[in-house]
Amino acid sequence: MFGKQGFTGVSLHDIAKEAGTTKSMINYYFRSKEKLFSNIFRQEFQQLFTSIGVVISSDLSLKEKIKRIIELDMDKLVRMPQLPVFIMSELHRNTEIILNDLENIPIKNLLSRLEKDIEVEVKKGKINRIEPLELVMNIQSLTIYPIIARPMLIHRLGMSERSYQAMMQKRKTELADLIWKSIST
Amino acid sequence: MFGKQGFTGVSLHDIAKEAGTTKSMINYYFRSKEKLFSNIFRQEFQQLFTSIGVVISSDLSLKEKIKRIIELDMDKLVRMPQLPVFIMSELHRNTEIILNDLENIPIKNLLSRLEKDIEVEVKKGKINRIEPLELVMNIQSLTIYPIIARPMLIHRLGMSERSYQAMMQKRKTELADLIWKSIST
DNA sequence: GTCTATAGGCGGATAGAC
DNA sequence: GTCTATCCGCCTATAGAC
Secondary structure: OHHHHHHOOHHHHHHHHHOOOOEEEEEHHHOOHHHHHHHHHHHHHHHHHHHHHHHHHOOOOOOHHHHHHHOOOOOOHHHHOOOHHHHHHHHHHHHHHHHHOOOOOHHHHHHHHHHHHHHHHOOOOOOOOOOOHHHHHHHHHHHHHHHHHEEEHHHHOOOOOOOOOOHHHHHHHHHHHHHHHHHHH | HHHHHHHOOOOOHOOOHHHOOOHHHHHHHHHHHHHHHHHHHHHHHHHHHHHHHHHHHOOHHHHHHHHHHHHHHHHHHHOOHHHHHHHHHHHHHHHHHHHHOOOOOHHHHHHHHHHHHHHHHHHHEEEOOOOOOHHHHHHHHHHHHHHHHHHHHHHHHOOOOHHHHHHHHHHHHHHHHHHHHHHOO
């Protein structure tokens, strides 16, 4: 519900009804709406960034890693399409508070690991050097955006649910090629 | 304010204070908060998609069009970084109502125009065939995402405002090459 | 057109019986 | 732990004086 309507868009009453309980019970267990929210947010945020960490730390080749990351991300996002918008909009609502509250995901470690992988391929003469951060950003851009834009695709273009799903499946295999081609020598 | 806090996150009182007037005056001129909101939303939404239409309808080459669209989009988004999140999150909040309310931007015409441009380059043997929708989606993905992810880049990676701006400028020129390379034969 | 005052409802949070 | 009742502040919208 937070994902769809945002923090202020949902009332404890709505949540309680959906959960088959009462406002009082929610306050009893979570002490406040804010705390209930940040519990959920933390959980979802970490879930979004965990799988990518595992893949990057593995000893697959760079090309394989790119492919796996895209697959994992898209599978997860197709199942939880409201996740990116939820995270992004709540992140803009009050950045400092929310981000300070999060556990440390070792993003910098992951990026330097990726840098080594890139170096290997550069030495082989297979790809051009690229900043690891840019590579990650490009991957995330291309996977996340179609999920975010889904309402527009379906409503403005009259795309059916079927053809949207088909497009997403096709995209899953094609994105890895696109990314790889874009950095190839 | 709607962009940062969402529809329910902002009160008429806040808006009135910011505008140097009173709640009553806002209600007098706009009749309700909902109507004030949809005025603003419509305006912003159209602004986001207007420039791209002009470029696509022009008689530049496909490569030039891609370059121009990216430049225009990124310049606009750097100036109004809260725009994409605002639009995307409000669109998810209640899709049908909002989108039905919007004027018709002739997206389908633009896509078929783009299809012709693609066909020209394919005949010349310069690029592989690609769905125009996919091309547009890839362009938008790569331009919009770094704007959306800005809070994370700056907070989690300790990126400075300076280096963020520098990255965005560099990206502006590089994205066109990336896109073109990804569809080249 | 612009102001003040207020209606009327919903929000989160708490008190207190059981 | 779970329920009902209730507090109190904030919200949008409107009424009505000027």
